[in-house]
Amino acid sequence: MSKWNLIVDVANCTNCQLCVLANHDEHVGNSFPGYAAEMPKHGHKWINIQRKERGQTPMIDVAFLPVMCQHCDDAPCVKKAENGAVTKRADGIVIIDPEKAKGQRHLVDACPYGAVWWNEEKQIPQHWIFDAHLLDDGWKEPRAVTVCSAGALEAVKTNDADMQRRAASEGLEHLKPEAGTKPRIWYKNLSRFNRSFIGGSVEAAAGDTVDCVPGAAVTLSRNDRQVAETTTDVYGDFKFDGLEADRGQYRVEIKAEGHPPKSLDVTLGDSVYLGEIRI
Numbered sequence: 001m002s003k004w005n006l007i008v009d010v011a012n013c014t015n016c017q018l019c020v021l022a023n024h025d026e027h028v029g030n031s032f033p034g035y036a037a038e039m040p041k042h043g044h045k046w047i048n049i050q051r052k053e054r055g056q057t058p059m060i061d062v063a064f065l066p067v068m069c070q071h072c073d074d075a076p077c078v079k080k081a082e083n084g085a086v087t088k089r090a091d092g093i094v095i096i097d098p099e100k101a102k103g104q105r106h107l108v109d110a111c112p113y114g115a116v117w118w119n120e121e122k123q124i125p126q127h128w129i130f131d132a133h134l135l136d137d138g139w140k141e142p143r144a145v146t147v148c149s150a151g152a153l154e155a156v157k158t159n160d161a162d163m164q165r166r167a168a169s170e171g172l173e174h175l176k177p178e179a180g181t182k183p184r185i186w187y188k189n190l191s192r193f194n195r196s197f198i199g200g201s202v203e204a205a206a207g208d209t210v211d212c213v214p215g216a217a218v219t220l221s222r223n224d225r226q227v228a229e230t231t232t233d234v235y236g237d238f239k240f241d242g243l244e245a246d247r248g249q250y251r252v253e254i255k256a257e258g259h260p261p262k263s264l265d266v267t268l269g270d271s272v273y274l275g276e277i278r279i
Contacts, residue, residue, distance in 0.1 A: 003092030004071070004130060004184060005156045005163050006145075007172065011189035012152035013049070013064040019144035019153060020047050023128060026143055035133045037098035037122055044117045046128040047144060052193045054271035059199045059239065063192040066152070069094060069115045069127040070175065070183035077125075080110040091157070092184050093130045101125055112179040191242040198250060198266055199239035200274035202232050204259055212236030213279065216256035222248065232256075245269050254279055 023046050027039035039046065050065045071094045078086045078094065085100035086107065096116070101107065107125040108116045116125045131142035141155035156163065163186075166172065172186040198220065202213040218238045220228040227250075232238045243250075245268055252274070254262045259279045266272060 001090065002157045002159055003090075003163075004135070005092070005158070006068075006071075006130070006142075006185045007154040007156060007188060008066050008185065009152045009154075009188040010063055010065055010192045012150045013066060014150045014152075015049055015051065015064040016150065017049065018147040018149065019066060020045065020049065022143040022147045023047050026131065026134075031098075032133045034097070035095060036126060036129050037119070037124060039126065040119055040121065044119070044126065046115075046117060046126065048115075050193075054192075054197060055199065056273040059201075059237070059273040061192070065187075065190075065193045067113060067115060067175070068185065069111075069130070070113055070181065070185045071130060072181035072183045074180065074182045076110040076112065076179075076181060077107050077116060080107060089132070091135075093132045093135075094127075095129060095132060096125055096127055098122075098124055098126075112176055112181065195241070196243045196245045196268055196271040197239055197241040198243060198252065198268060198272055198274065199237065200252070200264075201276045202236040202238065202254055202256070202279060203276050204256070204279050210278075213256050213259070216254055216259075216279075218255075219253045221251045221253070243268060 027036060028041050029038060031038045047066055047068045050067055052063045054061050071092055075094050078088055082104060083100050085104055086096050088094055101124050103123055104125060105118055108118045116127050119126050145153045145155045167186055170188060172188055173190045174183050202216050203210050204213050213236045214232055214234045216232040218230050219226055220240045228240050230238050250266045250268055252264045252266060256279060262279045264274060
């Protein structure tokens with residue numbers, strides 16, 4: 001049968017917070033029996049946008065990562081809940097019953113994504129419910145998706161086989177795959193947040209001045225094996241992105257017509273800008 005999924009495009013998220021505000025507007029001061037009790041006005045972020053800065057000036061970028069309940073098919077909160085307080089619907093949505101879940105604070109720690117919040121006043125755990133109450137009332141997508149002006153959120157209702165095919169073709173990923181929870185939230189361009197880059201600017205002396213070197217061939221290798229290649233742009237800049245940090249030494253080799261080759265060894269942790277490289 002068709003089940004709900006959410007695709008989050010990290011490259012499109014601008015941290016406008018409209019999805020956050022829409023969720024607050026829907027749930028602060030409003031109770032939906034069987035779905036969710038009122039959300040506290042302060043302290044809760046059922047949709048929580050995290051920020052990641054990469055690189056160093058002038059080669060630096062910022063990515064934003066919306067994190068919410070992942071509506072896992074193998075959800076730890078379902079397993080840890082007492083009295084059937086957390087259930088998995090046939091359409092893939094996870095619901096924490098606001099009555100049955102009272103006092104079950106351990107469900108906050110059960111979530112590996114930090115997406116379950118504790119309502120101290122009501123003594124209940126709460127989460128983003130995929131706006132299941134609206135979908136059940138005929139809405140075609142959650143409010144968070146309807147207000148996303150950047151196109152960073154897309155709700156998809158389809159069967160699992162079709163979703164897997166789309167994930168493979170578009171390079172969709174899960175947060176914390178090592179948790180093994182089988183989330184229904186998919187991330188596109190996740191490398192903008194959880195991977196690193198190596199970049200630099202190639203220049204050369206030209207008489208009494210120094211000019212950038214466009215069109216230089218730049219290769220990246222690790223353990224004597226080439227892993228990527230590119231050319232410098234009109235400003236002499238190059239960038240290798242989507243690299244896994246802490247994978248040992250990389251070597252950057254630069255070749256440009258009329259100049260001797262240049263190589264640099266790089267130990268990659270966080271993203272690194274190698275600065276102006278004179279050849």
